[in-house]
Structure formats: C-alpha cells, structure tokens
Amino acid sequence: MVKEIEKAGITIVQMANLIPVAKSVGANRMVPTISIPYPLGDPNTSLDEQWKLRYKRVGWALDALTTEIEDQTLFEG
Amino acid sequence: MKKGILYLNQFFGQIGGEDKADFAPIIKDGVVGAGMILNSILDTAEISHTIICGDNFMGSNEDEAVDKILKYLEDKEFDIFFAGPAFQAGRYGNACGVICKAIKEKFDVPVISSMHIENPGVEMFKKDVYIFQGGDSAAKMKNDMTEMAEFGNKLLKGEVLKTAEEEGYYVRGIRREIYRADSKPANVRAIEMLLKKINGEDFVSELPIPELRRVEIAAPIKNLSEAKIAIVTTGGIVPVDNPDRIQSASATRWGRYSIVGMDRLANRESEAFKTIHAGYDPAAADADPNVCVPLDALRQYEKDGKIGSIHEYFYTTVGTGTTEAEAARMSKEMVELLIEDKVDGVILTST
Amino acid sequence: MKLEINNFPVSEVIFGEKFSYENGILTINKEEALKVVLEDEHITDADIVIAKPGDSTRIVPVKEAIEPRFRVNNGATFPGVTGKIERVGNGKTVALKNCSVLAVGKHWGSFGDGLIDMSGEGAKATLFGDLINICLVADTDEEFERHEQQKKNKALRWAAHRLAEYLGSVVKDLESVDKEVFELEPISKRNKKLNDLPGVVYVMQPQSQMEELGYNDLVYGWDTNRMLPTLMHPNEILDGSIISGSFMPCSSKWSTYDFQNCPTIKSLYGEHGKTINFLGVIMSNLNVALEQKERAAMGVQQIATTLGADAAILAEEGYGNPDADFIACFAALEEAGVKTIGMTNECTGRDGQSQPLVALDQKADAIVSCGNVSKLIELPPMETVIGELESLARDGLSGGWAHDEILGSSVKEDGSIIMENNSMFCGDRVLGWSTKQMKEF
Numbered sequence: 001m002v003k004e005i006e007k008a009g010i011t012i013v014q015m016a017n018l019i020p021v022a023k024s025v026g027a028n029r030m031v032p033t034i035s036i037p038y039p040l041g042d043p044n045t046s047l048d049e050q051w052k053l054r055y056k057r058v059g060w061a062l063d064a065l066t067t068e069i070e071d072q073t074l075f076e077g
Numbered sequence: 078m079k080k081g082i083l084y085l086n087q088f089f090g091q092i093g094g095e096d097k098a099d100f101a102p103i104i105k106d107g108v109v110g111a112g113m114i115l116n117s118i119l120d121t122a123e124i125s126h127t128i129i130c131g132d133n134f135m136g137s138n139e140d141e142a143v144d145k146i147l148k149y150l151e152d153k154e155f156d157i158f159f160a161g162p163a164f165q166a167g168r169y170g171n172a173c174g175v176i177c178k179a180i181k182e183k184f185d186v187p188v189i190s191s192m193h194i195e196n197p198g199v200e201m202f203k204k205d206v207y208i209f210q211g212g213d214s215a216a217k218m219k220n221d222m223t224e225m226a227e228f229g230n231k232l233l234k235g236e237v238l239k240t241a242e243e244e245g246y247y248v249r250g251i252r253r254e255i256y257r258a259d260s261k262p263a264n265v266r267a268i269e270m271l272l273k274k275i276n277g278e279d280f281v282s283e284l285p286i287p288e289l290r291r292v293e294i295a296a297p298i299k300n301l302s303e304a305k306i307a308i309v310t311t312g313g314i315v316p317v318d319n320p321d322r323i324q325s326a327s328a329t330r331w332g333r334y335s336i337v338g339m340d341r342l343a344n345r346e347s348e349a350f351k352t353i354h355a356g357y358d359p360a361a362a363d364a365d366p367n368v369c370v371p372l373d374a375l376r377q378y379e380k381d382g383k384i385g386s387i388h389e390y391f392y393t394t395v396g397t398g399t400t401e402a403e404a405a406r407m408s409k410e411m412v413e414l415l416i417e418d419k420v421d422g423v424i425l426t427s428t
Numbered sequence: 429m430k431l432e433i434n435n436f437p438v439s440e441v442i443f444g445e446k447f448s449y450e451n452g453i454l455t456i457n458k459e460e461a462l463k464v465v466l467e468d469e470h471i472t473d474a475d476i477v478i479a480k481p482g483d484s485t486r487i488v489p490v491k492e493a494i495e496p497r498f499r500v501n502n503g504a505t506f507p508g509v510t511g512k513i514e515r516v517g518n519g520k521t522v523a524l525k526n527c528s529v530l531a532v533g534k535h536w537g538s539f540g541d542g543l544i545d546m547s548g549e550g551a552k553a554t555l556f557g558d559l560i561n562i563c564l565v566a567d568t569d570e571e572f573e574r575h576e577q578q579k580k581n582k583a584l585r586w587a588a589h590r591l592a593e594y595l596g597s598v599v600k601d602l603e604s605v606d607k608e609v610f611e612l613e614p615i616s617k618r619n620k621k622l623n624d625l626p627g628v629v630y631v632m633q634p635q636s637q638m639e640e641l642g643y644n645d646l647v648y649g650w651d652t653n654r655m656l657p658t659l660m661h662p663n664e665i666l667d668g669s670i671i672s673g674s675f676m677p678c679s680s681k682w683s684t685y686d687f688q689n690c691p692t693i694k695s696l697y698g699e700h701g702k703t704i705n706f707l708g709v710i711m712s713n714l715n716v717a718l719e720q721k722e723r724a725a726m727g728v729q730q731i732a733t734t735l736g737a738d739a740a741i742l743a744e745e746g747y748g749n750p751d752a753d754f755i756a757c758f759a760a761l762e763e764a765g766v767k768t769i770g771m772t773n774e775c776t777g778r779d780g781q782s783q784p785l786v787a788l789d790q791k792a793d794a795i796v797s798c799g800n801v802s803k804l805i806e807l808p809p810m811e812t813v814i815g816e817l818e819s820l821a822r823d824g825l826s827g828g829w830a831h832d833e834i835l836g837s838s839v840k841e842d843g844s845i846i847m848e849n850n851s852m853f854c855g856d857r858v859l860g861w862s863t864k865q866m867k868e869f
Contacts (some may be wrong), residue, residue, distance in 0.1 A: 001311060001398075003292045004408030004417055011295040012423040017372075017718050018752045020787045022427070035717035036749055037639065039312070039360035041368035046104045051374070054367065056411050058374040058424070062383060063388055063421040065298045072215070072291075103686065240867040248868035251780040252798045254849075256552065257863050260548075262818070264691040264860025267769050267796045269740050270702055274767045274794050275626045277737050282775065283865055284795040288789050325539075325577065326677070326826055327778075327802060355826065356748055357716060358638050363738050397748050398677075398802055400777030407704075412845055 002027045013037060013064040013075070023031065023072055029064040031057055031075050079122035079233055082150065084171045084176050085113045089215075092127030098168075102142050111218050115159060118226035122232035126174075130263035132168035143170035144180045155186060157229050160206075161197060162226055162304060163189045165213045170198025177206040191221040194247075203247040210245055250287065253411060271284065286342030300385075305420035307388035309411065311396030312362060312369040312428040313354030323395060325355035329392035331407045336387070341373035343364040343392035355427055356397030369426055372418040388420050396427055429518045430611040431449045431663040433718060436605035441478050445722075457596070461784065464594040465564060470583035473534060474566040477814050478592075481558055484811035485546040486845075489537030489819045490853045492557055492588050492672055494681040496524040499668070500594030505593040508649015508669045511585060517610075517663030521572045522599045525606075527560040528685050529595065531581070531588035532568040536602040537819030538579035539826050542678030542853030543845075549722050550807040553810055553852045556685075562595065563814050564588050566618045577824035580642040581674045589671065589684070603859050608664050610697055615707060615735065626738040627706040630662065630696055631728055631761070633675045633744040634755055636713040643675040645682070645745070647711060657727035659735070662693045665709055677826035679801050679855035680746045691860030692741060692771070707735045712757065714750040721753045729760040734812070743771040743858050747801055751785040755792055762791040770795040773856040774866050777802050778848075784866070798862035801827075801850045804835075809843030818843060827851025 003024045006014045014027040017039060022025040022030050033039030040057060041050030056077065087097040090291040091110045094310050108116045108129045116124045128146055135142045158180045160173035170192045175187035191211035192199050199208055208230065224245055231238065240255070241248045266283070297325040298304050315323055319333035334350075336342070343349030345363040352362040352369065369372045370391055392411050396404075415423065439452035445811065447457045449513035458476055465474045479485045497505050504511025542555045551557025566622040568583040613622070634645040644652045645668050647660075660669070671688045693709070699707040712728050715721045730741060740761050744754040754772055759769040774797055775785040784797075820828035820836040827850030829839040836845050849855055856862055 001394075001404050001408045003215075003290075005405070005425070006295045006407050007292045007307070007410055008412040008416065009295055010412065010423055011298050011418060012425055014425045014426045014427060015102050016426075018721075018749055018787065019718060020752050020789075021749065021756065024783065024788050025287065026289065027425075028292075030206070032667060032718065033426070034124065037357040037359070037716055038368045038416055039373070039426055040371050041361070041365060043135060043361045043364060043368075047089050050365070050368065054371050055374045055377060057788075058371045059383075062301060062378060064267050065304075065424075069123050069294055200457065210849060238869065241869055242867070251869045252776040252800065253780045253785055253865050253869050254798075254803055254864045255867050259866050260863045261773060262796050262860055263689060263796050263862040263865075264695040264859065267692060267771055267860070268695045268699060270794050270834060271739055271741060271767075271769045272699075273771065275704075280794060282793055282795050283797040284770075284772075284792075286790050286792055289788070322831060324829060325824055326850070355824065358640055359578070360640060379689055398775055398848075400779060400802070401782040402777065402779055404655075428597070 011065050013061045015061055019074060028069060028072050029075065031061045031064060033057065079156040080125040080154060081119060081122040081159060081229065082126050082155045083115060083124050083155040084128045084173065085109065085174060086129040087129060090127065091128055096129045097135035101134055102128055102130035102145050104128050111222060114219055114222040115226050116168065118223050120225055121230045125155065126153060130172065132172055135170050135172035139175055143175065146176060147179060147183055157233060158186055158188045158192050159225055160190045162211045163196055164211060164215060165193040165196050167197050168426055171195035171201065174198045174206055178202060183207065189225050189229055191225050199247055202203030203371050207246045210247065237336040237390055298422050302382055302384040305388055305419060306375065306384050306422045307392065307405040307420045307422060308370055308372065308375065308424050309392040310370050310426045311394055312426060313352045313395040314350055314362065314370045314393050315353055315364045317348050317351050319353055323353060325353045325395060329393040329403050331392065331411065333392045336372055337389045339372060340376050342370055354395050354397060354428060369428060381428055388418060429515050429625050429661050429663050430609065431667055433608045434520065434522045435525045435606040435608065436522065436599045437525045437541045438560060440461060441527060441562055444505050444514050445597055454841050457787060459730045461591060462592060464590050465587045466853055467590065468583050468587055470568045470570060470639055472567050472569050474564065477563045477565055479561040479563055480784065481546055484548040485814060486542040486543065486817065487532055487561065487814040488817060488823065489533040490530050490544055490781055491533060491541050491674060491824045492531040492585045493528045493690045494588055494592035494684045494686040495528055496595035497594045497668060498522050499595060500598045501783050502602050505596060508646065509671055510593050513648055516667040516669050517661050517787060520608065521667055522596055524599065527562060528556060529588050529592040530561045530563045531584045532563045532565045533819060535574060535816045536574060536789050537730040537823035538581060538822055539577050540675045540678055540681060541786065541825050542851050543820060544853045545810060547809060548808065552611060553805065554855045555857060556610050556853055561690055564591055564761035565684055565814060570690045578643065582642060596830060612706060622701060622705045625703065626708045628696060628704045628730050628739045629707050629710050629735060629737045630692060631710045631740050631742040631757065631824060633712045634670065634682065634715050635673050637716050637743045638675050639716065643673055644673050645673040652759050655737045656722055656733060657710055659731055660709045660711045662709050665690055665693060676746050677801060677850040679799065679849045679852045682859055683854050686854060686859045692743065697818065706763045707737055712863060714744065714753045722754050724753060725756040725760040728757050729764045732761060732766050733764050736752055737766050739767040741771065747773055747775045748786060752787040755785065755787040755789045758792040759789045768794065771858050772797060773799040773801055773858055775801045778804050781869065797866040798858050799856035800866060802850040804846065805852065806835060806846045807844060820851065825851045
C-alpha cells in the first residue's frame, strides 16, 4: 500500500509498530508506534498520556514528510 | 490448429550479424531458421509468423519497436508466443523479455522464452515470462527450442502444470501449496535439513528469502503549513455499520469516510466508528478509534498551523491476509482520488 | 523424567450401556458422558455425535481437538484446566489412539474455528479427516460473546477437556502392548557420547497475542501472553501441560491434540543419542508489540546459548505479524551461532504472489514451509453436517465470508462451500504432520 502511494509521487509516512515489517514492504519514511492493537495510545494509561503520546508521534510523522531522505529512515523525534 | 508466433533477433532470423543489429522489426509468414525446430516439436500449434528485430534497435528504440510489433499482430489470431532462445546474449535476452511482456499485457496469451542463467534478462523478466533455463550458446539451440515447444504443448493442451523446478523455468514468485507425492511430513523434512545444516552440507530451504522490492523515495513536502494531509489506515476503522462491507481479513474492499467537522473519531459505544480488523484485539480501537486514526492529534496540528488542512475523508481497509495484488489495486484506486483532491502528503497507520 | 504413554488403538466408537474399551471398540454411555460435560452450568445444551473417516460428514464450527488421555495415579490430565496444578511428563499416561474429542459449536462460530470433512478432497486437508471424531456439540449461555467475532469459547473448550479425560479413564487399569517411552537425562548428567553430539533445542512459539486473557494457549493453565520464554521438558508438551487457544486463523492453529502428539518432538527424541543431543524445548510466545517481540527473541537466544545449543528447530503458530516474532527469533539464534531450521506456513494470497512472510531476513536460510493459508478451497456438499454449516459464512470465521462480489457466500444453497484454507481445522500442521509444501509455479 505504502509503495503504491509513494509510486504516485505522494509523500507518505508509515506509522507502524512492526518496523521490520514496514521495511520489508518497502516503506521509506517510518515512525514507530507502540503496539499493534493500539498504535497511538496505551489504554492502560490516562487519556491525557495517550493524547500526549499521539500528538508527539503524529508530529514526528509530519516532520518525516518534510525531510529529505536517501534511504529507508526511521523517525523517532 | 492453433497458431503461434516466434520472435527472433537479426542473427537467428537470418538477416545478418552485428552489422545488422539496428535492423527494424519485420514480420514474415511461416518459420525462419531455427524456428523449424520449434515448429516440428510443437504438435498443438503451428508457427504462423516470425518476427525479426535487431537487438540494438530494440535496445535503443524500445517503444517504437514494441509499437510496430504489436501493430503487426493486431489482426493476427494466435494462441501462444515464443521468443528466443537468447542463450547468454544480454541484449537479445532483454529484447525477448520486453516483447514477451508487452504481448502478454496486450493479447493475454502465454509467452515463453529461454535464457542462460547469467543472461540479465532472467532477473529482469522472470516474473512476467516463462523463461526456461537455457544453454550458454547456440550449440544448445535444439535442446532449448525443444523445451520451449514441449512446454507450449502442455499449455495449449491444458495439462496440469508441475512446479517451476520440475518444468524447468525460472521461478516467478508464484507460490502455491502442493501435497508432496512422497507424503514426507514436515518433521522428517526439518530433521533432514537440520542434520545437513549442522554438518555443513548443502540443503535447500523450502522458502528462499526473496530480495526486497523498493520504490523511489518521494520528495519531501516543502511547505507543510499549506499542505493537505490525508490519513490512510490498514487498521480496519469503519463506521459502526461497515457500509462498504469491508472484510475483516483478506480484504478486497476499502472505504473512505468523511471527517468534516469532526475534532476526533467518536467510538463504537457512541455508534460512530469501530474496527473490523480480525487480526488484533479490537478493544482499544473500539473504545477510541483515534489510537489508530489519529484525527484528534492531526486536528490540533491543523489548528496550530503546522499543516495546511486535513483531507475531508480518511481512507481505510484491513491489512491482514490481504494479497499484495489486492492491496496494490485498492491503493491505485485510492491514489486516483487522493490526486484528484490534491492531497500533498499521507500518514498511513498500520496495525 | 520418564514418561510412558500406553497406547490403546480405537477402531470403532459406539454408544451403549456400559462405558468400556474392548478389542479396539470404545463404548460410551452417552448419558454418563454428558454428565461430565454438564458439570459446567454454562453448558446449556449438549450432545455427542460420532464421525468416522469415510462418512459423508462435514463438521463446523470446530473449536478444539483433544486426544482422550488419562494420567494414571498422577492427578489432572490437563493440569490447571481439568484439575490442580501438578507437574506432568513423568509416570504413566494412557491414551486412546486414532480418535479425538472435538469441541463443536451447536450454532455459533468464531474467528479461530475450523471445518473438517470426513471424506473426499476436504478430508485430506486436515489431520482430523483420518481420525474417529467424538464430537461434543454444544451451546452455552456465554451471551457476552454470542455475537462477537472473537470468542473465548471457554465453556465448550473446558468441557471437551473434561470429556477427553473422562473417556481416557476407560483404559486406566489396562496394560497396553504399545508403549511409547520418553526419557531425557538431566542436561548436566549426560555421558560423554551424548555431550559430544550437537546440542539441539526445539523452540515453540505458541499463540499468545491476545492481551485480554482467555483467548491464548495455556501452559499449566497460565496464559501464554503473560509469560517470557522458558525452558520446558519435551515430556510436558506431550503430556497435557499445554492446551490450545481460541484466536488464531484455524489452519495455523495447534490444537491440544497436536501438542499431545507433536511429531517434531518425537523426531528429535528419535535422533537423540544418534545424531543429536536433544536439550529440551524453549517455550516462547507471539506478541503484538515490537519491543515484546525483541524481548522474546532475546530470551530465546539467551536460553539457547546458556544451554550451549548448537542448533535449533523453531516453529510458529500463526502468520501475519507473528512472522515478525518468527523472523526475529530466527535471526537472534543465527546471530548467536545456533544453526536454525524454521517451520511455518505462508500467506501468499489466492494468486500465490504475495510476500510469503510479512517480515523477511536473509538469515532465515533454512525453512520448512507447510502450506498457504489463503488458498481457495471448493468442496461439494456432504450428506450430514455436525454443528451448523451457516456459521462458516455468518460468524466471521477467518476463512469464510457472508458476501463476495465474485464468489458469493462461502456456503451455497446446496451445501457446497468455498473457503480459504485459513478455516481448515489445523490444516497446516506446522508441528510436523504436514505433507504439504510450498512450491514455485
């Protein structure tokens, strides 16, 4: 999916927990998330903590979209 | 009788040697040169025409050569297409691959070639063309032509095909399960492989790890504060009634749903959004779909002025068990709309 | 630790007055057997139906399969499930062979449930087409999950375990001529001849991905989601310490029957002292977060190297994101110099062209590959259905569907079906039975 969208020239960042999988399927810009069932907010933490985590990582993703890269790159803030 | 077409280069098409490598494609009735061998073994079809093209012509004027050849064939009826054998000749291998691929796409007939393992055409085209493991020089002409013809017979007779290895063509990346003829169970195979690996002997993995396929990196977004960003997810977040009936595994359908006027995605309990993805525990995403489609965070960045705007829809499907071919098709369908709506960047969340 | 399994072949299962085993014939007093099932008040309705190989019978939704067994004088056959926690793998266990107890939903299926045909092409696709199946067909009052795609199926699964233990008890006082003995010397007490052979561990990755308890495989009744890799004696696996869960797409699933008879463990025993020194089983897990996957791979690597393993066989119960656990563990073992063989199935799609595992690594250079979960299977109607055929289409089974533009519903009006291998009951047999192999076409 990420490849087809990128192939069309649309800048794309994949937010995924399984970075090895994202790499295997050919994602170029990647941001790690915290798990598979809840990528951006651990339900065992407070809503405020979940929000902060989500806001922060989406921010990384937006930064990734504006960054020039030469190889598959992980963005972790 | 069914009909077949054969492609040869200038040399095997008896036009001339290296000096004729710029020869533009022609079509001739019947067989030429080594085509005789093919025709004599092919008992399910006859070679009605031969196409001959110079290797350099195909190399340097690929579009023109392909167009010409496709035009020659537009009014011909044929059931199968052969090219080569190309042995170890790199330019000839490339030409066979290019034309076979084009013929298959346009006419949807089986395409068969033969090349030596070191011919670069093998790596370039083995996924698109049945390429037989051929010899390194024309001394193997009879053998290679025979393999192509015999396989052509099988295809045209509709026989059940054996594995790539048994048939003799290079693997195409199409993997299917078989019941082993010897019924040797997996535990016995594992122990045999284990002992060989321990002893440093050769063994054959049943799953050779394929090399990664990459795409060109898209340019970064220059002016994010004016950019339109879309969210795409493979986490199966949908309106609670799943109006497009997206499957919870092995999806062939996708949907896009309006998020206009929403600060965040409301949850399953409030009858708004839920996940239908069967590959993970749905509890968290049902309780708060924003953990998967982070609309709330993205809205804040919109308010902050960090991004220009959020695309009025989010796009969604289910990633688990979905084939690459289906994922590619669905992505292409999404891409059309994303381009139409002038989306500059995509955040893809996966689970 | 020495385990002696006394095998009693079953050639026929019938109902009768007296619960007995004689000349290969197992006679079940249905009323008495159902009493064992109905000990749990959550079972609201139950019946026992026999399905034999060759019958024109289709069984669906199947949730679990268990070999009838009884631990003679040693407490629960399935510790932590049918009784108290006591160590198994030592002493004498009796087993009724050639048959299994199946937990079958009377109506309702769930994602991880499967289908078994007792004859025809479909019977080849699962081990259980070749066994006499004692089907516990039941309904429960578990309303909270009645219409959920994911079900714990607890009442039905536990009832099937009780029934399997009860049926096994029929031979508890008999001696069998067919005895299997499994004995491994303690690792530090082995003789020079053994110690000079290459040390091999078997690494199992059972299904443990649901963070909510109740869906995963259990080890001594403990949810595998809550455990880190640990060393186990192979006899414990063969003797009921593990029961199967209720989550994984079914062809990838390891039923309790599969654990009890694990062919790879038996093969490793067969080579022990001849070509290898079998060190034991590293019981690992499958996870839903990268950090958890990395932690588990590291743990397996640590145990393997601490034991001095030279080689390993690694098997995963699943596909999709569990492939990332499998590949991470494979790479970790290879990096530590442990020569590893992987056993798995693939998901190459209905067209066979998808990436076979979602994560790949060139270090995973030796794999035995047992099937394609997404293969389409079409099967003709069967005369008899045990359970409810419609569940395949209606209830979100991983390989069934209610609606498809081209293929229609999985269940046709005439009773024929079209499904993905995904819902073939334990069809890919990664624990070693699989005679299937993935090939390039």
